[in-house]
Amino acid sequence: MNTISSEDSEELVIEILSTGQKINITRAESIIDALARMGIEVPTSCQSGLCGTCKTRYISGDVDHGDCILSEAEHEEYLTPCISHIKSGTLVLDL
Numbered sequence: 714m715n716t717i718s719s720e721d722s723e724e725l726v727i728e729i730l731s732t733g734q735k736i737n738i739t740r741a742e743s744i745i746d747a748l749a750r751m752g753i754e755v756p757t758s759c760q761s762g763l764c765g766t767c768k769t770r771y772i773s774g775d776v777d778h779g780d781c782i783l784s785e786a787e788h789e790e791y792l793t794p795c796i797s798h799i800k801s802g803t804l805v806l807d808l
């Protein structure tokens with residue numbers, strides 16, 4: 714019998730503040746890929762968390778930051794969608 718932990722089965726969602734648009738995302742998918750599926754393009758350059766080109770403000774969410782460019786203080790308000798993931802729940806982006 715397969716057992717799925719509650720963590721694995723938890724729904725992860727991206728919400729766009731300006732439109733209320735929502736999309737499901739997997740833990741492994743980067744935020745930029747989920748946004749692309751919604752038809753939302755964020756400018757990117759390095760796509761590895763090094764340049765800050767994709768820096769995006771978020772309102773709330775449990776973010777797994779993968780970048781090397783933002784400070785801890787900036788991580789409270791901004792994320793780099795090219796390399797970042799959602800850890801749990803809903804991420805509300807200021808887009």
Ligand code: FES
Pocket residue numbers: 756757758759760761762763764765766767768780782793794795796
């Ligand atoms: S594109 Fe460079 S940090 Fe995201």
